[in-house]
Amino acid sequence: MKAVVTRVRSVSVTIEGRINGRIGQGFLVLLGVGPEDTEADAILLADKIVGCRVFEDENGKMNRNLTAVNGELLVISQFTLYADLHSRRPGFSHAAPPSLAVPLYERFLAQCADLGFPPQHGEFGADMQVESVNDGPVTLLFDTDEWIKKTAQN
Secondary structure (H helix, E strand, O other), X not given: OEEEEEEEEEEEEEEOOEEEEEEXXXXXXXXXXXXXXXXXXXXXXXXXXXXXXXXXXOOOOXXXXXXXXXXXXXXXXXXXXXXXXXXXOOEOOOOOOHHHHHHHHHHHHXXXXXXXXXXXXXXXOOOEEEEEEEEEEEEEEEEHHHHHXXXXXX
């Protein structure tokens, strides 16, 4: 699984002219699911994101997580994170098919809720408009495939 996580002051997602989700301070999570991903990836990724300490403490250091700042999550499914960019027109055959991606997307949402952060979210496969006020900006890339490779090398 891949996630692009942006620290935000606020973010909302609109589908067919209506706001589907909105948060204040927290994380915008663009979540992509690959064909080899598992439930364990969804659980690990949610835990890593929720625990990520990128909010400033009293000394101006990135040292606080979502809990410490009463932050929130807004999650958007994003199959384009698995785009093949070898040509000028991206291909998306490296993304998981919906039959695998939807349950893992939903498992990720459930795990975030289990960790105390029930996320606002978009709708899988919908045409969405996302409005974000980035904070910092601070944007991070999480990739469970990279973590697995590093673990195998050690």
